[in-house]
Amino acid sequence: MTASTQLLAPGSSSTGPRTEGKAHPAGAIRPDPRLYQIFALSSLLLYGLVRLNFQIAIGEILIILTFSLSTQYLCTKLWRLPRFDPLSAMISALSLILLLRTNSLALMALAAMITISSKFLLRWRDKHIFNPTNFGLVIMIVATPAVWVSPSQWGTATYFAFLLICLGGLVVNRAARSDVTYAFLFFYVAILFGRALWLGDPFSIPLRQLQSGAFLIFTFFMISDPRTTPDSRAGRILFAASVAIGAGFVQFVLYRTNALLWSLAIVALTTPLIDLLLPGSRYRWLSSLQPHRPVRSEGAAS
Amino acid sequence: MKKCFLAFAVAFLTLPASHLMAFCGFYVAKADTKLYNKASQVAIVRSGDRTVMTMANDFEGDPKEFAIVIPVPTVLQKGQIHIADKALLDHLDNYSSPRLVEYTDDNPCQRRYLEEAMAAPMAMQKSDAAARRRADSLGVKIEARYTVGEYDILILSAKQSSGLETWLVESGYRIPAGASSVLDSYVKQGMKFFVAKVNLQEQSKLGFKYLRPISVAYTSAKFMLPIRLGTVNSKGTQELFIYAITPKGRVETTNYRTVKLPSNVDVPVFVKDQFGQFYKAMFNRQVIRENMKVVFLEYAWNMASCDPCSAEPLSQAELRELGAFWLGDNQNLYGGQQAFLTRLHVRYDGPHFPEDLFFQETGDSESFQARYVMHHPWTGDDSCREADNYRAALPGRRETEALNLANITGWNVNDIRRNMGINRTATVTPPAAKATPPPADEKSWWDKIWHR
Numbered sequence: 001m002t003a004s005t006q007l008l009a010p011g012s013s014s015t016g017p018r019t020e021g022k023a024h025p026a027g028a029i030r031p032d033p034r035l036y037q038i039f040a041l042s043s044l045l046l047y048g049l050v051r052l053n054f055q056i057a058i059g060e061i062l063i064i065l066t067f068s069l070s071t072q073y074l075c076t077k078l079w080r081l082p083r084f085d086p087l088s089a090m091i092s093a094l095s096l097i098l099l100l101r102t103n104s105l106a107l108m109a110l111a112a113m114i115t116i117s118s119k120f121l122l123r124w125r126d127k128h129i130f131n132p133t134n135f136g137l138v139i140m141i142v143a144t145p146a147v148w149v150s151p152s153q154w155g156t157a158t159y160f161a162f163l164l165i166c167l168g169g170l171v172v173n174r175a176a177r178s179d180v181t182y183a184f185l186f187f188y189v190a191i192l193f194g195r196a197l198w199l200g201d202p203f204s205i206p207l208r209q210l211q212s213g214a215f216l217i218f219t220f221f222m223i224s225d226p227r228t229t230p231d232s233r234a235g236r237i238l239f240a241a242s243v244a245i246g247a248g249f250v251q252f253v254l255y256r257t258n259a260l261l262w263s264l265a266i267v268a269l270t271t272p273l274i275d276l277l278l279p280g281s282r283y284r285w286l287s288s289l290q291p292h293r294p295v296r297s298e299g300a301a302s
Numbered sequence: 303m304k305k306c307f308l309a310f311a312v313a314f315l316t317l318p319a320s321h322l323m324a325f326c327g328f329y330v331a332k333a334d335t336k337l338y339n340k341a342s343q344v345a346i347v348r349s350g351d352r353t354v355m356t357m358a359n360d361f362e363g364d365p366k367e368f369a370i371v372i373p374v375p376t377v378l379q380k381g382q383i384h385i386a387d388k389a390l391l392d393h394l395d396n397y398s399s400p401r402l403v404e405y406t407d408d409n410p411c412q413r414r415y416l417e418e419a420m421a422a423p424m425a426m427q428k429s430d431a432a433a434r435r436r437a438d439s440l441g442v443k444i445e446a447r448y449t450v451g452e453y454d455i456l457i458l459s460a461k462q463s464s465g466l467e468t469w470l471v472e473s474g475y476r477i478p479a480g481a482s483s484v485l486d487s488y489v490k491q492g493m494k495f496f497v498a499k500v501n502l503q504e505q506s507k508l509g510f511k512y513l514r515p516i517s518v519a520y521t522s523a524k525f526m527l528p529i530r531l532g533t534v535n536s537k538g539t540q541e542l543f544i545y546a547i548t549p550k551g552r553v554e555t556t557n558y559r560t561v562k563l564p565s566n567v568d569v570p571v572f573v574k575d576q577f578g579q580f581y582k583a584m585f586n587r588q589v590i591r592e593n594m595k596v597v598f599l600e601y602a603w604n605m606a607s608c609d610p611c612s613a614e615p616l617s618q619a620e621l622r623e624l625g626a627f628w629l630g631d632n633q634n635l636y637g638g639q640q641a642f643l644t645r646l647h648v649r650y651d652g653p654h655f656p657e658d659l660f661f662q663e664t665g666d667s668e669s670f671q672a673r674y675v676m677h678h679p680w681t682g683d684d685s686c687r688e689a690d691n692y693r694a695a696l697p698g699r700r701e702t703e704a705l706n707l708a709n710i711t712g713w714n715v716n717d718i719r720r721n722m723g724i725n726r727t728a729t730v731t732p733p734a735a736k737a738t739p740p741p742a743d744e745k746s747w748w749d750k751i752w753h754r
Contacts, residue, residue, distance in 0.1 A: 053561070103668055145550055146665035152559050199487040204656040208557070255523040257556050257662045 034087040037221065041094035044213070048098065054153065061097050063105050067112035068093035075120045089116055095133040095221060099214065100140070102147040111140045111147065119227075125275075130268045131225045138265045141258070149258050154213025180236040181224045187244035188219075195252065218260045230271055232280025239274060242267045341541040343391050343515075344527060347625035348663070349549050351521050352747060354625025356386045358515035365452075365500040368513060369475055371531060373493040375522035377445045377457050384517040384752050385451030390624055391515060394545045396613035398601035398645040400563065400672035402577045403610055407680040410688040436472070440465035445494065451514060452505035458495040462486070466495070480534045488528070519625060519748035527659045533652035539594075544646040544659075547626055551667040552602040553644040556660045559596040560646070563588060563672040564710050570703045570722045571676045580674070583711040585647070590712075594654045601645035602670040609669075616641075627751050642667060676703075700724060 045061075048054040072089035092115050100111055115136030122129045140147040192206035209215070223229075223243060230236050246263030250256050345356040361368050437444050441461035448455045460466035463486035470477055475497075488495070498516060532540060546553035554560035564584070573580045588598065605615050622629055626641050648659070679696055682689075704722060708715035 052559075101664065101666070103666055144665070148662070148664040148666070150554060150560075150664070151556050152554070154559070199490050200483045201487050202656055204653075208657060255525070257660075 032087060034091060037091050038087065038094065041091065041098065041221065044217070045094060045098055048153070048213075052153065055101075056097060060105065060108055063108050064097050064100075064112045065090070065093050067109040068096070068116050071113045071116035075117060079120055088119075091221075092116060092119075092132045092136075095217065096136060098217060099133070099137060099149050100147065101150055102140075104146055107140065107144065107147055111136050114139055124272050127271070128225075128227045129271065130265060131222050131228045134222055134261055134264050134268070137258075137261055141261075149214070149261065151212060151214045151258060178224065179233055180229045180240050181219055183237045183240035184219060184223050184244055187241045188247065191244055191248040195248070215260065218264070223264060228268055228271065230274040230278065230280065232275075232278045235274040235278035235280060238278070239267060239271065242270065341543060342532075343395065343543045343545070345391060345394060345545040345547065345624050346527065346553075346661075347547040347621075347627075348525060349626075349628050351523050352519070352627065353522065353525070354517055354519045354627070354748070354751065355527075356391065356515050356517040356624060358386075358388060358391050361513055365502060365505060365513065369497070369499040371470070371475070372496040372498075373488045373528045373531070374457075374496045374518060374520065375493060375524045376520045377459065377494050378496065378518055378520060379446070379746075380448045380450065381746060382519045382748050383448060383450045383455060384519070384748075385453070386515040386517045386623065388512065388514055390616075390620055391545070393613060393616055393620060394624075394643070394645075395543070397608065397611075397615060398545065398603070398643060398671075399612060400581055400600055400674070401610065401612045402569075402574060402580075402674045402676065404571070404574065404676045404678065406678040407692075409680055409682050409684060410692040411682075411684040411686040433473075437469055440469045442466050442469040449501055449504060450516075452500055452508055452510060453498045453516065454501045456495075456497040458497060460485075460489050460495070463489045470497075478534045481531060484530045484534060487530075493528075517625065519751065525661045525663075527661075529650060529655060529658055530652075533650065533655065539649050539651045542648045542650065544644075544648070546644040546646065546661065546663075547605070547621065547624060547641050548644070548663045549628055549640055549642065550663055551642055551665050552599075552670075553646070553661050553663050554599075555597045555646070556662050557657055558648075558655070558659065559592075560599055561588075561592060561596045562599045562670060563647075565670065565672050566675065567706050567710060568675050568677065568699075568703050569707045570700065570718065571678055572721045573674065573676060573707065577674075580707075580711060583713060585649075587710060587712040589649050594649060594651075597646050597648045597659070599644070599670060600647050600672045601643065602666075602668070603643055604667060604669070605641040605643050622751055625748075625751055627747050697724075 045054075045056075049056065068089045069086055072086065073084050076084045093112060096108075096111060096115060100108065102108060102111075115132045118130055118135045119128050119132050122135070137149060141149065189206075189210065192209050193203065195201075196203060196206045223240070230239050243260070243263050246267055247259040250259035250262050256262065342357070342359045344358075345354075347354040347356075357370075357372070434444055437458075442465050443459045445457040445459050446455075447457075458466065458469075460469075463482055466485055466489065467477055467482050496518065500513065527544065529542070569580070585598070605621065608615055616624075618629055621641050629641060648655075677699075679700075680692065700722060701724070704715055704718045704724065707713060707718050
C-alpha cells in the first residue's frame with residue numbers, strides 16, 4: 001500500500017485494497033477513501049440543511065460529533081489500540097446526524113455512544129456483527145418512542161437522487177466490496193418493480209420509492225460497510241438478497257416503517273453463519289511497502 | 303339513475319417554536335377548511351394498530367347521487383361503523399386552523415415590559431339472494447350489509463377487480479375510466495371495499511339536511527389513507543385535511559415529505575381584513591415551491607392546551623367520540639393520558655401523488671402552529687429619544703412586513719406597499735385602522751368508544 005495508507009489506523013475497516021482486490025501501484029498517492037465518504041455525507045447534510053430545512057440544530061450536530069469521537073477515543077484507550085482514528089467515527093456520526101431524529105440532546109448523545117461502542121463490544125471473529133449506525137438507530141427506536149427516523153424527509157427530487165448516486169458511486173468505486181451494493185440494488189429494485197408489475201401499479205410508484213435519500217444512504221453508506229458483510233462474494237450476494245427480501249417483507253407484509261434498517265439488523269446476525277458456509281478471504285491490508293499485518297480493526301465504514 | 307362514483311379522496315396524516323413570546327398575541331382570524339370548495343376532511347385516531355377513521359366531505363348534490371367506495375384493510379362488523387357528528391370535525395378544524403394574531407406596540411417612552419394580550423376564543427334494488435348470487439358469479443363476495451344511520455353500507459371483498467368493477471357498474475355505480483387498475487391493485491393487496499350510499503327513507507326519518515361523517519374502527523398494521531381512487535378521474539387538484547390524533551406525538555407521512563408551513567411571520571396589518579385570501583395565496587405559493595410533492599404541517603399540539611386558542615380544545619368526550627379509546631372516561635387531559643393533534647393539509651392529484659399516503663407517529667411532541675403576526679404601530683405623540691428611535695425604525699419594519707408578505711404569498715410587493723399606504727418619500731404613515739391501550743376484554747374496543 002502507499003505511504004498515505006500509513007495514516008490509517010491499523011486495520012481500519014475502511015475500504016482499501018484487500019487480498020482479492022487490486023493493489024495500488026507502489027508509490028502512488030491515494031487518499032483515505034473514508035475522506036470521500038465524509039465529504040459525501042457532509043454534502044448531503046449541507047444540502048439537507050440549506051434546501052430541505054432539516055430540523056437539526058448546530059448544537060445537535062455538535063453533540064453527536066463530540067460523543068461519537070470521544071467514545072471512539074475512550075474505546076481506543078480501553079482496547080489499547082495503537083492509534084486514535086477519528087475517520088470511521090466521523091462517518092458513523094454523520095450518518096446518525098442524517099437519520100436520527102429526537103428532541104432530546106441526551107438521547108442523541110446516548111445514540112452516539114451506543115453506535116460507536118457497538119463496534120468494540122459486539123464482535124465475532126474479528127468482525128463487527130452490526131453496522132454501527134444501523135445498530136445505534138435500531139436500538140434507540142426499540143428502546144424509546146422519543147427517537148424516530150423520518151424516511152421521507154429527503155423528498156424525491158430527481159436531481160437530488162442523481163447527485164446522491166454520483167456521490168455514493170464515487171465512494172463505492174473507491175471502496176472495496178461494492179458487489180454487495182450492486183447486488184442489493186439489483187434485488188431490491190427487482191422486488192419493487194416486480195411488485196408493481198404484479199399489482200398493475202404504474203412504475204411511478206416504485207420509482208418514487210427508489211428516489212428516497214434514505215434508501216440511497218442505506219445502499220451506498222450502510223450496507224456496503226466492509227466490516228460487517230460476509231467474506232466471500234457468494235456470501236455477500238446471499239447477504240444482499242436476504243436484506244432486500246427482508247426489507248420487502250417488513251414494508252409490504254408487516255407494513256412497518258424503516259424496513260431497510262430492521263432488515264439489515266436482523267440479517268447481520270446471520271453473517272457468521274454465512275461465513276461458515278461460504279468462507280472467503282479475510283479482510284486485511286496489502287502493502288507493497290510493508291509486510292502484511294493482521295487486522296485489528298476498530299473502525300467501520302459507517 | 304346512476305350514482306355518482308365519489309371515490310373518497312382520502313386516506314391519512316414538528317417542530318418546536320423557538321420564539322416563546324411569539325406564541326402569545328391576540329387571536330383575530332383563522333383560515334379554516336371552508337375556504338375551499340372541494341375539501342375532504344379526515345380524522346384518523348390511532349394508537350398501536352387500532353385506528354378510528356372519520357371521513358367527511360362537502361358533498362352538496364342530491365343525496366341519491368351520493369356513493370363512496372373506500373378501500374379498508376379488514377372486513378368491518380356493524381359495530382365498527384359509526385355515524386359521527388359533523389360538529390366534531392368542525393371543532394377540530396376551528397381549533398387547529400392557521401391563525402392571525404395581532405399586537406399593538408407600546409409607548410416606547412414608557413419603559414415597561416410588554417403585556418401580552420391573551421386570546422379570547424372566537425369564537426340496493428335487487429333482492430338480497432339474487433344480488434349475492436350475481437356477486438358470487440363475479441367473484442365478488444358481499445361480506446356484510448348494514449344500514450347505519452342514513453347510510454346503506456356494503457363490505458365487499460373480491461377475487462379480481464374486473465368482477466368487482468362489473469358488479470359496481472351493474473349495481474348502479476358510475477366507475478371512472480382508469481379505476482380498474484387501481485381497484486386491481488387494492489384487491490391484490492387484500493383490501494376490502496367499504497361501499498356506502500344514502501338510504502333516503504332513513505335520511506328523511508332522521509331529518510338531517512346534510513350527510514354526516516362516517517367513522518370506521520379497525521385493527522390493522524396499515525397506517526395509511528387510500529387516495530388513489532379519488533385521483534383517477536378527478537379534474538384538477540383536491541384539497542385534503544387530515545387530523546391525526548395519537549397518544550404521543552406528531553404524525554408525518556413516510557412516503558411523502560412533510561413540510562411545515564411558514565409560520566410566525568410578521569405581516570402588514572391590512573392582512574386582517576383578507577386573512578382568507580392571504581392564507582390561500584400563501585398555501586398556493588408553498589405548493590408551487592415544493593412542486594406539489596409534499597404534505598404540509600399546519601398544526602401540531604398536545605390537546606391539553608392551545609396558545610392562542612382559535613377554539614377551545616376538544617373535550618375528553620369529544621375525543622373519545624372521535625375514537626381516542628385510550629383516554630379514560632373521567633381523566634382529564636392534564637393527567638397521564640394524552641391526545642396529540644396533527645393537522646396536515648395536502649393538495650394532490652394523480653401525477654404528483656401516485657401512491658396512497660402512509661404515516662408514522664413520531665416522538666416529536668413539540669408544538670407548532672401556522673401563525674401570522676401583525677403589529678399595530680404606536681401612534682402617540684410623546685417625545686423622547688426612544689420615541690424618535692422607534693419612529694425612525696418604523697419604515698424599515700413596515701418594508702420588511704411588505705417583503706415578507708410578498709415572499710410567502712407571491713403577491714406583488716408594490717401592490718402590497720400601496721395597500722399599506724407606504725409612500726416611498728414619507729417617513730411614517732400611521733396605519734389604518736402516553737398512554738397504553740386498555741387490555742382487551744369481553745367488549746370490543748370500538749364498542750366501548752361509542753358506549754354500546
